[in-house]
Amino acid sequence: MKTPLTHYRKPKQFISNTLQRYSPRGLLLYFLPMALIPATIIALGKGNILGIIVNASGFALYVFAAWCLRKGLQAETALADSPITRTPKLPLKMLAAIITALATGLIAWLGAQQTFPVAMMFAGGAFLGMYLSYGFDLRQKKKIADAQGYSGDEILRMLEESSLIIRSIEQANDKIRNAELNQRIENICAIADRILAEIESDPRDIRRARKFLNVYLDGARQVTEGYARTHQLTQSGQLEQNFRNVLETIESVFQEQHQKLLEEDVFDLDVKIEVLTTQLKREGIL
Amino acid sequence: MSLLLRQFLGFILLVATVGLATCQSIIKAEPVADVEAVFPVTVTK
Numbered sequence: 001m002k003t004p005l006t007h008y009r010k011p012k013q014f015i016s017n018t019l020q021r022y023s024p025r026g027l028l029l030y031f032l033p034m035a036l037i038p039a040t041i042i043a044l045g046k047g048n049i050l051g052i053i054v055n056a057s058g059f060a061l062y063v064f065a066a067w068c069l070r071k072g073l074q075a076e077t078a079l080a081d082s083p084i085t086r087t088p089k090l091p092l093k094m095l096a097a098i099i100t101a102l103a104t105g106l107i108a109w110l111g112a113q114q115t116f117p118v119a120m121m122f123a124g125g126a127f128l129g130m131y132l133s134y135g136f137d138l139r140q141k142k143k144i145a146d147a148q149g150y151s152g153d154e155i156l157r158m159l160e161e162s163s164l165i166i167r168s169i170e171q172a173n174d175k176i177r178n179a180e181l182n183q184r185i186e187n188i189c190a191i192a193d194r195i196l197a198e199i200e201s202d203p204r205d206i207r208r209a210r211k212f213l214n215v216y217l218d219g220a221r222q223v224t225e226g227y228a229r230t231h232q233l234t235q236s237g238q239l240e241q242n243f244r245n246v247l248e249t250i251e252s253v254f255q256e257q258h259q260k261l262l263e264e265d266v267f268d269l270d271v272k273i274e275v276l277t278t279q280l281k282r283e284g285i286l
Numbered sequence: 287m288s289l290l291l292r293q294f295l296g297f298i299l300l301v302a303t304v305g306l307a308t309c310q311s312i313i314k315a316e317p318v319a320d321v322e323a324v325f326p327v328t329v330t331k
Binding site: 028029032033034035036038039042043046048051054055058062100104107108111112113114122123125126128129130131132133134 | 292293295296297298299300301302303304305306307308309310311312313314315
């Protein structure tokens with residue numbers, strides 16, 4: 001029997017991303033410079049060129065700073081959820097603080113016509129306010145412990161690469177116009193994400209999961225990208241059926257892999273309990 | 287310093303600096319208040 005679409009569990013990271021996207025944190029910077037809109041209009045009415053330029057560019061700088069800040073906060077949440085997430089190349093929150101300070105100094109000096117030292121104080125206050133409210137970017141990545149002859153950095157790199165492969169499968173999925181296949185691929189990506197999370201929480205799994213990371217995941221990407229490219233050129237029912245069969249196989253292999261990792265954990269726990277029981281018996285406690 | 291207090295201080299600083307600078311910018315843009323200065327009315331007796 002087919003599983004209804006609503007019964008698929010959404011991957012944790014998607015839920016987290018959605019929450020972060022609609023979080024009000026960082027929106028203040030969009031609202032604070034609203035006064036610059038009437039200021040620009042008044043300057044326009046009075047034909048004050050400097051006023052128009054200063055107020056309009058100040059408003060644009062604040063909006064850009066707010067955008068950077070929101071992106072920085074989103075990246076921070078994603079990094080807190082999983083160390084596999086790549087950090088943005090630029091320190092976005094720091095950039096937002098600098099732009100806010102610059103815009104405030106500019107508005108205070110040329111717009112509000114304060115003296116230069118006072119405008120500098122406005123800029124410094126805005127920078128400090130940004131730091132206290134939102135902090136600066138976390139550049140230090142989380143560490144993963146060494147395991148099974150692999151260093152923590154090696155494991156992190158493998159997980160990062162695998163995460164990128166999953167993201168490219170998702171991108172290829174966006175190009176496929178078939179709800180059923182889309183759902184299957186989303187399901188596969190969700191299982192793959194769970195496997196990565198499993199390895200991340202227990203890096204000893206890396207040896208057993210290497211085949212999955214190197215062979216199956218990359219194979220899934222190649223197949224999905226290939227289908228996304230070719231199905232736009234030809235409408236072949238046979239091609240679609242073949243792709244569906246491949247997806248079913250991939251899904252079952254991924255589920256099997258995930259199950260193996262979980263079972264191995266249960267086995268580990270059983271062994272640990274057995275060793276502990278033997279030790280307690282030997283000590284005469286049991 | 288607790289996180290909440292830090293964020294509150296940051297909020298106050300941001301509102302004070304950005305809010306003050308932008309509001310002063312409107313005042314300095316000098317909205318037209320004196321209508322007669324713009325539309326001089328000549329009163330004939």
